[in-house]
Amino acid sequence: MAAVLKIGDSELDIRALLEQLQQHQLLPRLVQEVVLDQSIESVACDPEEAYKTFCLQRNLVSEQQQQAWQTQHKLTQEQMYMMALRDAKIAKFKEDTWGNQAESYFLERKIKLDRVLYSLIRTKDPSLAxxxxxxxxxxxxxxxDLARRYSEGQEAQTGGLIGPVELSVPHPMIGRMLSVSQPEQLWSPTPIGEWYVITRLEKFVPAQFDDSMRQRMIDELFKTWLQETTQSTAVQPLLP
Structure with missing residues (x-):
């Protein structure tokens, strides 16, 4: 079987290439990209606008910068244009498919997206807690002062102060406590695993459905769809 790819001194035929993709767990990524290419095939975009957007996103203002980026990534100009067009098609596909679902999805996820600034002391000694x-x-x-002196975690370095972080970030039990807290509310020592934890909510920062959050919700919906579609796509080697 004739070689189809040479990497260094190694020449790979179709069978060897497929074995390498499977061995190094690269086949799922290839399947994902093929699924995506099939999904955006009929999406219409202006190639020139796509290229301008592509360059602006990477701060490639001058022609010299564009050529340097092209050389660095070992691409021809045509390949760079095709990459820009593909990015634009994906962006339009995501907007057209999930743009009208973004706000309702945000409302479903909001309780985990709200952010909190809180203070924490943890110790393994229940009497000290x-x-x-x-x-x-x-x-x-x-x-x-007490956190710096007695807390046994990294939070001691910041005087116990953590955040702002989304409510999905802390331990689930701490997240539940903070989600029903009022600012400055102090919680008595709570056992979590090997620790006894004292927490106090400092500030609650509700998530806002702004442009950035809208795009994040679209991206999450797209990622879920892509994973599910890739997993359900049949893959069959066609080797002689």
Whole structure:
């Protein structure tokens, strides 16, 4: 069987190339790209506008910068144009397919997208955790000072302060506590695994459905569709 690809000193025929794709877990990525190419085949875009957008996104303002990028990525000008057109088609395909679902999907996901700034102290000593809670709650102790001195995690370096982070980021139990907290609400020591955790909500930052969030929701819907479609696509080697 004739070689179809040479890499260094290695020449690969069709069978060897397929074996390499499978061995290195690259076949699913190839299937994904083929599925995507088939899906955007009929999408219409202006090639010149696509190229302009492609260059602007990469800050390739001058012709010299464009040629340097082309050389760096070992592409011909035609290949660069085709890459730009493909990007534009994918963007239009995502907008046309999921643009009208973005807001409802955001509302479904909002509880996990809201962000919180919170303070945390964790220790493996339940007696110490209780003492620290009393010092915070009854004596008005400084959370930052006590966290720097006693907390056993990386949060000690920031005086216990974490965030703002989305509510999906902390441990699920901490996330649930923070989601029903009022600012400055202090929670008594809570056992989570090997730790005893004291938390206090500092600030709640609700997620906003702005342009950036809308695009993120579209991208998430697209990614889910692409994964599901790729997994359900039949792949059959056609070798003699």
């Amino acid at each position: 209780q003492e620290l809670y009393f010092r915070l709650n009854d004596d008005g102790g400084s959370f930052a």
